[in-house]
Amino acid sequence: MPSGRLLVKGLLGGVVLLTLAFWNLKFWLPLPEGVPRPRQPQAGLTVLIWHWPFGRPANLSGDVCATLYGVEGCLLTTNRSLLRQADVVVFHHRELQSGQARLPLGERPPHQPWLWITLESPSHTYGLARLGGIFNWVMTYRRDSDVFMPYGELVPRASPAPTLPPKDGLVSWVVSNYHAGQRRAAVYAELAKHVPVALFGRANGRPLCPACLVSTTGRYRFYLAFENSQHHDYITEKLWRNALLAGAVPVVLGPPRATYEAFLPPDAFIHVDDFGSVRELARFLSGMNASCYQLFFRWRERLAVRLHADWRERFCTICSRYPHLPRGRVYRDLEAWFRGGDGPQGEGPGGAGGGGGGGEVPQVPRGGTQEGF
Ligand SMILES: *[C@@H]1O[C@H](CO)[C@@H](O)[C@H](O)[C@H]1NC(C)=O
Ligand SMILES: *[C@@H]1O[C@H](CO)[C@@H](O)[C@H](O)[C@H]1NC(C)=O
Ligand SMILES: *[C@@H]1O[C@H](CO)[C@@H](O)[C@H](O)[C@H]1NC(C)=O
Numbered sequence: 175m176p177s178g179r180l181l182v183k184g185l186l187g188g189v190v191l192l193t194l195a196f197w198n199l200k201f202w203l204p205l206p207e208g209v210p211r212p213r214q215p216q217a218g219l220t221v222l223i224w225h226w227p228f229g230r231p232a233n234l235s236g237d238v239c240a241t242l243y244g245v246e247g248c249l250l251t252t253n254r255s256l257l258r259q260a261d262v263v264v265f266h267h268r269e270l271q272s273g274q275a276r277l278p279l280g281e282r283p284p285h286q287p288w289l290w291i292t293l294e295s296p297s298h299t300y301g302l303a304r305l306g307g308i309f310n311w312v313m314t315y316r317r318d319s320d321v322f323m324p325y326g327e328l329v330p331r332a333s334p335a336p337t338l339p340p341k342d343g344l345v346s347w348v349v350s351n352y353h354a355g356q357r358r359a360a361v362y363a364e365l366a367k368h369v370p371v372a373l374f375g376r377a378n379g380r381p382l383c384p385a386c387l388v389s390t391t392g393r394y395r396f397y398l399a400f401e402n403s404q405h406h407d408y409i410t411e412k413l414w415r416n417a418l419l420a421g422a423v424p425v426v427l428g429p430p431r432a433t434y435e436a437f438l439p440p441d442a443f444i445h446v447d448d449f450g451s452v453r454e455l456a457r458f459l460s461g462m463n464a465s466c467y468q469l470f471f472r473w474r475e476r477l478a479v480r481l482h483a484d485w486r487e488r489f490c491t492i493c494s495r496y497p498h499l500p501r502g503r504v505y506r507d508l509e510a511w512f513r514g515g516d517g518p519q520g521e522g523p524g525g526a527g528g529g530g531g532g533g534e535v536p537q538v539p540r541g542g543t544q545e546g547f
Contacts, residue, residue, distance in 0.1 A: 218246070218249060219248055219249065219261045219262065219493050219496055220249045220251060220256060220259055220261050220262075221249065221251070221260070221261065221262050221263075221264060221489055221493065222251055222253070222254070222257060222262070223250060223252050223264045223266075223489060224252075224254065224263055224264060224265050224275060224277075224278070225265070225266065225269045225274070225275040226252060226266075226485070227266040227268065227269070227291070228266075228268065229269070229274075231252055232484070232485060232486050234251065234252065234486070238250060238486050238490070239489075239490035239493060242486065242490075243486075243487050245490040245491075245493050245494050247493065248490050248492075248493030248494075250486060250489050250490065257278060257281055257282075258283050261286075261287070262286075262287050262288070262289055262311075262492055262496070263286060263287075263288050263289070264288075264289045264291060264313075264489060264492065265277065265288065265289070265290055265291065265309075266291045266292070267290060267292035267294070267299060271299070271300050277308065279308070287310040287311060288308060288309050288310055288311075289309065289310065289312065289313060289320075289492065290305070290308075290311070290312050290313070290508065291312070291313040291314070291323075292313075292314055292512075293315055293323065293325070295401070295402070295403045295405045295408045296405055296512055296513050297402070297403035298402075298403070299512065302513075303509050306505070306507045306508055306509065307504060307505075308504075308505070308508075309504070309505045309508060310504055310505070311500075311503065312505060312512075313488065313491075313492070314512075315408060315409065315410075316406060316407045316408075317407055317436070320495070320500065321491055321495050321499075323482060323488050323491065324409070324414075324437070324482060325409065325413075325414050325415075325481070325482060325483075326411065326414025326415065326418070326419075326480060326481045326482060327414075327479075327480055327482070328418075328437070328473065328477040328478065328479060328480070329477065329478055329480045330476065330478075331474075331475070331476055331477055331478040332478070335474040335475060335478070336421075338421045339389070339392040339393060339421050340393070341394060341395050342393050342394075343370070343372050343393055344369055344370055344371075344394060344395055344396065344460065345369055345370065345372065345394055345395070345396045345397070345398060345425070345459060346373075346374065346390070346391050346393075346394035346397055346398070346422070347362060347371055347373055347375075347397070347398035348374045348375040348382060348387065348390075348391065349374075349375045349377045349400075350375045350376040350377055350381075351376075351377060352377035356403070357404065357427065358398075358400035358401070358427050361400065361427055361446055361452055362400070364453070365452050365455065365456055367456075368452070368453055368460070369456045369460050371398070372394060374390060387415070387416065387420075388415065388416070388419055389420075391416050391420040391422050392420035392421045392422055395422065395423060395462075395467060396422055396423050396424075396425050396444070397417035397420065397422035397423070397424055397425065398425050398427070399412040399413040399416060399417045399424040399426045399427070399428075399443075400412065400426070400446075401426075401427060401428035404427070404428055404429060405428075405429065406429060406433075407429060408428060408429060409426075409428055409433070409434065409437060411481065411483070413426060413428075413434075414479055414481055415479075415481055417443075418442070418479045419481065421471075423442075423443065423467070423470045423471075424442075424443045424444070425443070425444045425455070425459070426443050426444070426445050426446065427445075431445045431447060431448065439472070439473045441469060441470060441473075442470060442471075442472075442473045443470075444458070444459075444470075
């Protein structure tokens with residue numbers, strides 16, 4: 175009967191309408207306190223940098239993100255009067271740690287996302303316990319950060335690789351803060367018994383000017399890219415600039431080999447852990463012939479080093495990542511997040527933690543702005 179069918183249709187229609195109504199209602203209900211509800215930007219995003227890292231603001235006039243990095247619609251500002259309008263407010267940890275800067279907690283507009291930045295390792299980071307429940311996003315060198323910011327990366331090469339600098343030494347190391355208790359100091363001391371190591375940097379009274387660094391380390395076949403502490407994903411400019419950009423083969427000490435392999439081809443570096451002893455490592459370095467040495471540079475045919483050293487680039491990346499940033503996230507225990515993920519390889523007081531079983535995170539998906547390797 176037609177009337178029966180109409181009734182069914184009517185009922186179905188009502189259910190659909192009610193469902194739609196509830197669905198829409200969901201968007202009008204208030205979000206719980208502290209959960210960011212980012213505005214949908216019409217005219218672009220405003221990123222407020224509450225204090226400039228290390229206190230030297232860069233030139234932000236003009237559309238720096240578009241002109242320098244091709245990121246459109248991204249206004250970087252240090253003008254604190256824009257707190258109410260800002261889409262994201264950025265806080266660099268060093269100045270919070272030292273007390274030079276304070277969080278404007280009392281003036282925070284409801285639901286405004288705050289982003290915490292550090293590029294230091296947990297061994298040199300303090301005062302996180304009081305920063306719980308404040309930040310929605312983090313930017314660090316860790317791949318599981320909301321905004322992943324490595325010190326460098328390999329990118330497809332646009333022009334032929336420059337020839338390698340001529341070598342007149344075997345191994346070099348630049349070190350500013352030498353502490354006998356660090357694992358890198360112990361490895362260096364043992365290595366130096368077997369092969370000559372040219373030592374530069376403040377620790378040895380031979381500082382290199384910024385412009386001289388790469389041209390100096392490039393004259394040696396190998397560079398000791400030893401991190402000051404061993405932490406999850408903690409790989410710094412010691413690898414990217416001092417070794418790879420300079421044209422020296424990095425001998426790395428830091429996270430496990432598998433971590434480096436997420437960033438570099440496996441044959442682009444030598445890992446201290448590849449050897450049973452430092453003596454074996456020394457023998458490997460001093461005994462290497464030219465043809466074997468050349469194999470460490472195969473990546474240069476198709477890849478080039480790109481350093482991420484300008485804070486403006488790092489801040490512009492917030493805009494390019496913005497559409498993909500998780501909504502509703504709060505780092506309730508920032509300390510636990512930052513100190514976690516190290517597993518047993520985290521450095522305890524007095525040197526290296528015991529190796530073995532160090533937890534590896536899943537790799538970030540390829541693609542995206544800074545993340546593909
Ligand atoms: C800052 O950048 C703008 C635009 O690129 C330029 O015109 C200006 O001279 C720069 N100012 C300083 C102090 O370097
Ligand atoms: C900061 O922003 C306010 C509000 O837009 C503006 O009146 C002021 O001139 C700005 N200050 C600077 C130093 O740009
Ligand atoms: C160079 O060293 C490699 C690895 O030890 C060896 O296989 C190769 O024969 C050597 N080449 C020359 C030319 O000595």
